[in-house]
Amino acid sequence: MAVVSLRHNHVYQRLWISHTLSLIGTLASFVSLPLLILDSFHSPAAVGLVSFVGAATLLLVMPWTGLLVDRTGWRAVMVACDLLRATALALLAAAIAGDRVTFALVLAVTVVNSALSVPFLSATGAALRASVEAGQLPAALALNQGRTAVVGILGPVGGAALYDDSTALPFAVDALSFLLSALCVCTLRTRARTPAGKPGFGWRDLGAGWRFLRGHPFLRYMALNICVTDFSFNGLVLVLVVTSSAEGNAMGAGVIMAASGAGNALGSALAVPVMRWARSREPVVLSVWTTAATAAAVAAQAGMPWSALLLGIACLAASIVAVITNTTILRETPAHLLGRVQTIFQTAPRLVAAGGSSCAGVLLTFLPVQVVLPAFAVPLAALALHTTSTRALRAVHE
Structure with missing residues (x-):
């Protein structure tokens, strides 16, 4: 059977677009969030607290999120993470537009964003292995990494430009990017296999x-x-x-x-x-x-x-x-x-x-x-x- 090239592999292309959209939005709001905190609360210490909460969230969820992917499958995890993050960012954008933003809301959105970014990234690896042949993995990973490098430069610049135009805009764009990312995965013409022999939640499984x-x-x-x-x-x-x-x-x-x-x-x-x-x-x-x-x-x-x-x-x-x-x-x-x-x-x-x-x-x-x-x-x-x-x-x- 002939191997489908990455250029003609529609599943891989859709996943690539999904991850790109998610990454663009994340980086756009990443540079805008500290600016929002400084403008709204005038406290550099608040920026440090939000950063600490984000890192602490990563540490707390790390043992469990990989287990979630192995139990549930990559497709369901990617869609759920994107939809929940889209909701959180949309609420933040609406609060900013209505001049009702609070520090508690910023902390809550940070926790949701950090917690869900971990299973999403873990699921993308499983999705990649399921969508391309083993011999194509180096090329696919190289394309993904090149994408990340380019977006890593353009995303923060775009986020800063959006923030200058409107305080709520980068967060609204982030929410939209997550929504479109979920749509890309939902419309894939393939089925993610349900993992056989699901692991439990014991310490040995973790x-x-x-x-x-x-x-x-x-x-x-x-x-x-x-x-x-x-x-x-x-x-x-x-x-x-x-x-x-x-x-x-x-x-x-x-x-x-x-x-x-x-x-x-x-x-x-x-x-x-x-x-x-x-x-x-x-x-x-x-x-x-x-x-x-x-x-x-x-x-x-x-x-x-x-x-x-x-x-x-x-x-x-x-x-x-x-x-x-x-x-x-x-x-x-x-x-x-x-x-x-x-x-x-x-x-x-x-x-x-x-x-x-x-x-x-x-x-x-x-x-x-x-x-x-x-x-x-x-x-x-x-x-x-x-x-x-x-x-x-x-x-x-x-």
């Missing part, structure tokens, strides 16, 4: 994803790799942004975002050729040493233009490794565990990355930049040394 990772050397190593890299990388970025702002360089954050996004997009385009020409171990080792060298150069005060360029190169290498990792997850994780394993890889890095930024902010309060930058470069150097010698990468299925 820990099944972690046990699988413990027995899979490559994915176990990649979990460590991603956590260390995201923590250190986000800490470095925050230090650079704060430093450039203190020096009067208002474009610093924009330059870093643009360089990182360009690196991610280019890495996504190169991922499939690299996977054809090289074994998995070589790109991983090259990526960690590139990131470690970047961190060392940034710690040596390379300056904003060079630092942004180096960060972009590090993002390029990391993007290729991300496609390799996600391909391994989707190919080698048993179907009944995919939701739980996906949740670990998609949610834990978000929490760790937030921890890196928070740690950098605290350290900058008490220590000079010359001390804080090396503090984030050291873990990356240690990871590079560990990667070179670990046996986990030798166990990769080629």
Whole structure:
């Protein structure tokens, strides 16, 4: 039987559009929410509280959401998450338009949005594996990652522009994007199979994803790799942004975002050729040493233009490794565990990355930049040394 190309795979295309719509809306409101809080309540502490509540929600729901996907199936989870988030954002937009926004409502919407983003992302992995052939997974994942990189640049810019036009508009657009995303999944001409042998809600069921990772050397190593890299990388970025702002360089954050996004997009385009020409171990080792060298150069005060360029190169290498990792997850994780394993890889890095930024902010309060930058470069150097010698990468299925 001939394999349908991704270009003619209507299920994959509809899922791609659904995730894109959801991502555009999320990023549009992501940049607008802090502005709304500052304009409405005039309290930077309120922005920090909302961020903390969002991160705490992710941590609380993470053990359960993957289990929900494995019990229910990806289609029902994606539709339910989008409809509930659309409702929450529509209520917020209506409250803003009627000048009735309260801090309690903002917190409630944050909790709903954060809690439902986790099962939605876990379900997209299961949906992707169900919609494309195993040999097409690298190409499909590379396309998805390239999309995320581009939207990651344009979404916040569009959100800020919408907010300037109307305070309620970015949140209304977010609600509409979730609604259209749900419509795309609802109208798919395919059926998502109901999982056989549904897991229960016991502690053993909750820990099944972690046990699988413990027995899979490559994915176990990649979990460590991603956590260390995201923590250190986000800490470095925050230090650079704060430093450039203190020096009067208002474009610093924009330059870093643009360089990182360009690196991610280019890495996504190169991922499939690299996977054809090289074994998995070589790109991983090259990526960690590139990131470690970047961190060392940034710690040596390379300056904003060079630092942004180096960060972009590090993002390029990391993007290729991300496609390799996600391909391994989707190919080698048993179907009944995919939701739980996906949740670990998609949610834990978000929490760790937030921890890196928070740690950098605290350290900058008490220590000079010359001390804080090396503090984030050291873990990356240690990871590079560990990667070179670990046996986990030798166990990769080629």
